[in-house]
Every structure is written in C-alpha cells, then in structure tokens.
Amino acid sequence: MSLQDRIINHFSDSIQAQQDTMGNLCELIEYASQRLVSSLLNDRKIFTCGNGRSSASAQLLSSALLNQYERDRPSLPVIALSSDAVTLTGIANDHHFDEIFAKQLRALGQSGDILVVYCDSHNAANLGKAIAVAHDKDISVLALTGHNGGMVSPLLHELDIEIRVPSSSRAHIQEIHILITHCLCDLIDQQLFG
Template identity: 70%
Template sequence: MSLQNRIINHFTTSIQTQHDTLASLSELIEFASQRLVATLLNDKKIIACGNGRSAILAQLLSSAMLNQYERDRPSLPAIALTTDTTTITAIANDYHFDDIFAKQLRALGQNGDIMVAYTDGNNSANIAKAITTAHDKDITVIALTGNNGGMIAPLLNETDIEIRVPSNSSVHIQETQALITHCLCGLIDHQLFGG
C-alpha cells in the first residue's frame, strides 16, 4: 500500500468510526452533557482519568472546563487525576499502579461529583478500581469506552453512562473520544452560558 493510500485509509476509517458513533450515540452524548451540567449547577466538580493517550483526553476535558473551550467564560471546576506525576508515582511505588486514580479519588472526590473515565476498551485495572471507588463515594461515572467495553462495562451501574465508540481500533476510538469530548465541552458551554 502506498503512503497516499495509507493516508486515505486512515482518514476514511476514522470518518466511518465517527459517523457510526454519531448515528448510534448522539442522544447518549446529549444526555451525558446534561448530567455534567447538572453536576456543575449543584456546585460539584468533574473528575477525569485515563491511561496513556486517554490521559490526554482527561486533561483536554479538564483544561477546557478550567480555562475555556471556544469562548471566554467563567472557569468550571474540573480535575484530571492524570497530571500530578509526583502523586501518581508515589502511589504506584508505595501501593500499586492500580491505585493511582482510586487513592486520589478517595481524597478529592465528594458525593455528587461526576467522574469521566476514558479507556479504549482495554482492561485497565486502575480505571476499574476508580469506578468502584466512585460508586463507594456516590460519584456518578461517565465512561468513554470502545471495543466491547472490556472490564469496565460490567462495573457500571444504572446511574452511570457508557459512551462506547463502535470500533476495535484504539487509534480511531481515541480520535472519536476527542471529538466526543469537544462535543461535551460545547454542549456544556451552550447549556450554561447560552449562544
């Protein structure tokens, strides 16, 4: 396959994944945005987490909430549990890597907060442990997953939301999750600030 054909293939597959997601998940994305807005209106916060490239998505959401998405507006409370390398490496060293999000969530999370967990569908034990901790603290979970939902989907309860990208390609799942994150940010801004 030529380089140009590889480029065309990547774009075409990504666009198809995004189209499939739009067709099957737009109402769920809208509902998730409403849950996030309700959390913020109740003076609670968004807590985000993910591993590897999914950590970037958690930070993208947190940054857009704390600073701005597309326009100047008041800051919104959000934390990415992926950013404090001193804390993450200390927890991983003193306890276990599976605890890096759960231990932070136990200290920082409050009843009524909402956790947004990003995974490409792989079995992320630290995300699973964070979901269990969230449930213990009465924190709702929005899980952005892919593939078959991995070990995450069965952990979710009836008050949680799973937005599962219909793909088994980690790259295309994460590309689409970035687009979903942008949708959520835009919908939050629209619901809270109009326009």
C-alpha cells in the first residue's frame, strides 16, 4: 500500500466513523447539551477530565466554555481537573495516581454539578474513582467513550449519559470526541445566548 493510499484510508475511515456517530448519536448529543445547560442555569459547574490525549479534549471543552467557542459571550463555570500539573503530580506523589481527579472533585464538586469524562481506552482507574466520587456527591456524569465503553460504561448510573463513539480506533474516537465537544459548545451557546 502506498503512502497516499494510507492517507486516503485514514480519511475514509474517519469519515465513516463520523457518519456512524452522526446517524446514531445526534439525539443523545442534543440531550447531553440540554443537561449541561440545565446545570449551568441552576448555578452549577461543569468539571472535565481525561487521560493523555483525552485530557486535551477535556481541556478543549473547558477552554471553549470558560473563554469562548466561536463568539464573545459571558464565561461559563467549567473546571478542567487535568490542567493543573502541580496539583496532579502532588496528589499522585502523596496519595496515588488513581486519586488525581477524585480528590479534586471531592473538594470542589457540589450536588447538581456535572462531570464530563473523556475515555478513549479501556484502562482508566482514575476516571473510575472520579465517577464514584461524582455519584457520592450527587454529581451527574457525561461520559464520552468509544468501542465497547471500556471500564467506564459499567460504572455509570441510570441518569448518567454515555456518548459512545462506534469505533475501535483510538485515533478516530479522539477525533470524534473533539467533534462532539464542538457540537456541545455550539448547542450550549445557542441555548443560553441565542
């Protein structure tokens, strides 16, 4: 296979994964945006977290809502639990890496907040601990996953939301998580600011 054929395959596979997601998950993405808006209208916060490249997606959501997505508007209360290197390494060093998000959520989270979890793989014990803390504090969970949902999916409660990208490719899951994040930001702006 030539290098150009590999490029064409990457684009074709990504387009197919996006079409599958669009066809299966539009209503769920809309519903997730409505739940996020409801939380914000009730003076609650959104927390985001993820590992590795999924951390970048979590920070993208936080930045777009805290600052702006495509237009200037008031800031929204969103906290990326994965963006403070001093806190993350301190918790990992003094306690355990599995606690890096949970410990922050215990201190900052309140009933009615929403935790948005990005997970593109199967192993994420620190996300599992954060989900457990969210449930203990009556914080809803919105999980963006892929493939079979990994270890995150079985931890979710009935009122939580899972947006599971129908792909087994981590790269395509990450690409679509970013696209879904852009959809959520646009829908939140539309509902709150017209």
